[in-house]
Amino acid sequence: MSGASPASGEPLVVIGEVRTALLMNLRPLPPQAVVTLLDFVPGERVMARERPVRRAVSADVLHGVDCPLTTGSGARVRGIGTLLTRAGVLDGRVVQGSTRAVLATGGERRLPWGHYLERPGVVELSGRGAPADVAHRFLTGRDPADLDPGAVSEALLGRIRSAPSLDRRTPLRARRTRLRWASVLAGDGFRGEFSLVDQELRTLRLGFAATTAATPGQLATLCEDIALHDWLLSTVTPVVDRACSGHDSVRATGELRTVVDQLLHLWLPNVGGPSRLDAVWAHLEAHPGFSRQWGTCVQRVRDHLALRALDLRAGAAGGL
Incomplete structure (x- = not known):
């Protein structure tokens, strides 16, 4: 400030x-x-x-x-x-x-x-x-x-x-x-x-x-960073849920593509903040566990895409 x-x-x-x-x-x-x-x-x-x-x-x-x-x-x-x-x-x-x-x-x-x-x-x-x-x-x-x-x-x-x-x-x-x-x-x-x-x-x-x-000003920047990462979790998680459930598959697949292309790389908590405020992110990583939840979400995306690739291979093999 x-x-x-x-x-x-x-x-x-x-x-x-x-x-x-x-x-x-x-x-x-x-x-x-x-x-x-x-x-x-x-x-x-x-x-x-x-x-x-x-x-x-x-x-x-x-x-x-x-x-x-x-x-x-x-x-x-x-x-x-x-x-x-x-x-x-x-x-x-x-x-x-x-x-x-x-x-x-x-x-x-x-x-x-x-x-x-x-x-x-x-x-x-x-x-x-x-x-x-x-x-x-x-x-x-x-x-x-x-x-x-x-x-x-x-x-x-x-x-x-x-x-x-x-x-x-x-x-x-x-x-x-x-x-x-x-x-x-x-x-x-x-x-x-x-x-x-x-x-x-x-x-x-x-x-x-x-x-x-x-x-x-530094406190505000810290809170903006926390708000961003909470928003990423709140936005990406339901998209992954919809894609993995198969509900409305065409739209869900399009949203998942957007997440992979435009949002996954934005997860960079506590980058560039003052070290004197590191205790805040250490606390959030312990409870509620921001990065653990994000890691689980990203792994679900990878597993879903791997299964989709297997299904496509199986479909292609069956058509030969």
Whole structure:
């Protein structure tokens, strides 16, 4: 994150939501077209990389907020400040909208907007509410009227979907996912909890030692990586299930081909992230076991294709 942090002595509390979806285009978008798609901040350039897989990320967009928030005890506080939101596209195929904010203690009265603009990505809390308490409620029972970073992420994805460079067709059925996350840098050691709430919503609670030198931007990048890999599992698994069951075989075979051609190579967890955050991926690999589930899924694809090849050989031999 470019911008400010909480006042000295406060724990760093960051919340956010990542929405991940298949890019609405029949074929993967070429690299230059992706850069053009994400170039919506005047004067700021799109950050793009080629290795280990192509990824482009837009510059941050500032979004002002002045809205209620709820603490873990149910008390209402007011949040005033700005959110930072950005979009990313992986290999021209998967798109993400990601919004984040640092929660910080503020004063009892509202200040001129210039004060909040000087602290991009910081939402100040007025009233009796500790940032960590608000972050806990954000994950466990957010009121519909509360601060909603996910709605900001969705609005950015909507802007991308309306781009004239997209044909708005997709090669497979893919549900979008939402990862709502909160991170607190306070205390000792690491704590992490990843939960599947329903078919779309996931929550991620992170706690790091106060000495962990992670920026809000690095925490957001980590959560975007986790959201991507959760989306891959959530998207590829039902495609493999349909193909292996033989249900709607023509369509299922076409979707499986898309998965093999366009998605399997995107599985690269924790590549390029700061080593100080490695504990998060170590935790996810132990429970719920992201890579074990992915490895099982990929092996089912290989076994299915091997059986299909045997069936074709048997059919050809029988026709001789």
